[in-house]
Amino acid sequence: MLYDLLGYCGCMGSKNSTAAKRADALRSIEAIVQAAAECLGRNPEASLSEIARAAGVGRVTLYAHFASRAEVVDAAMSRAIDRGNDVLDTVDLAGDPLLALARYIEAGWHLVDQARALLVAAQRELSAGRIRELHAGPAARVEALVARGRAEGAFRTDLPIAWLVNVLHAVMHSAAEEIRAGRLTSDRAADHITATVLAAFTPPGTPVPETGGGA
Amino acid sequence: MLYDLLGYCGCMGSKNSTAAKRADALRSIEAIVQAAAECLGRNPEASLSEIARAAGVGRVTLYAHFASRAEVVDAAMSRAIDRGNDVLDTVDLAGDPLLALARYIEAGWHLVDQARALLVAAQRELSAGRIRELHAGPAARVEALVARGRAEGAFRTDLPIAWLVNVLHAVMHSAAEEIRAGRLTSDRAADHITATVLAAFTPPGTPVPETGGGA
């Protein structure tokens, strides 16, 4: 599903929430959100002037569409999450839970890697509740997968689902950090994450699955 | 080992690097570093005015001892790490690697939890290299333990030591976040972390150890 520009601006209380926007206005908003994602991805402290410049738009124009810095960050984050959801929609989570989780990681860690710096910006500007709300989509996906894996005896049941999901995200994020620091290469990341998480999810008393680099 | 005030100020290029400091000056510095740790722990964006006020000291006095905000943050972080090292010194890392790791987690996750916000402040103000340098002490401890565990066949060897250490820290940090968000209680944290990490460290093909809440 595409990012709904009008719907977004309406729900955030920007000017002209109901009035139909002109085509060039929509183009400007699109450019700003895209530039914000890029700039904040590079530097979480990027100023609105910088974002406007990157969008090829005047600073005043930015303020005409977004009431505050928080709104810009929110829009950029929403966009990134929506894009991520589109990608995750293409991942087959049926069948063997272990293989499904491996497929999810293969697709998901890259998204986490790309949105890492953007998330830092969001954490500074947005409330924890809002960030959690934005992640509801991806979170529900993993929760359902983990729940199914537990029901089928593939994943451990001695720890809460929320904790397992949390561990998955923590490991993916830390892998992104390691890559940024040059201590891990991108091509090995998915294997390492998968091997680690599958082991962490294994029920006590059960042998850890052999991933052998091939998923 | 106690935090060496003179040594620290010397190596950071503050004024009077060689001259002996008066007792009241040392007291001021101590109060500032302590207040910085508290304030930055509460709010990573705490201003120097706020820190000086909390230390019961004039803002000018703070600048008399620390040339910049970065120096204050560095001092607070160094202090926290030193304190942590003192605690970790009391942990017995000999014997069964699994039990040793459990003991390390029991002592270490609490330190991570307390220094969480302080670390955020450090990440904004200090270079990644400096932060890594500060963590060299604790990191070496875990690396040695993991290396021994691998040699004894208790931990997996199909993933790099650095990655395993990284996973341990990532899980501890995420547990701290969960507690702060109210989704995990402090009394369960150590069990969850231990169960997760021991499983993640288990060699492929080997059964995951049963922790059973008792370590």
Add this chain to the structure above:
DNA sequence: TATAACGTGAACACCACTGTTCGACTTAGC
């Protein structure tokens, strides 16, 4: 083509923090 919406740069006020200087006062240490 009329007009309302949009885009624009320049300028403004505002704010919070940083880092420095000054002169006067207090205190530690020999």
Add this chain to the structure above:
DNA sequence: GCTAAGTCGAACAGTGGTGTTCACGTTATA
């Protein structure tokens, strides 16, 4: 008790971002 070191508040200048207004030029759309 003398002196140098330390402390203090007030006030300063500088910085960089935020959010707003204005007057004017441009463009989409009916």
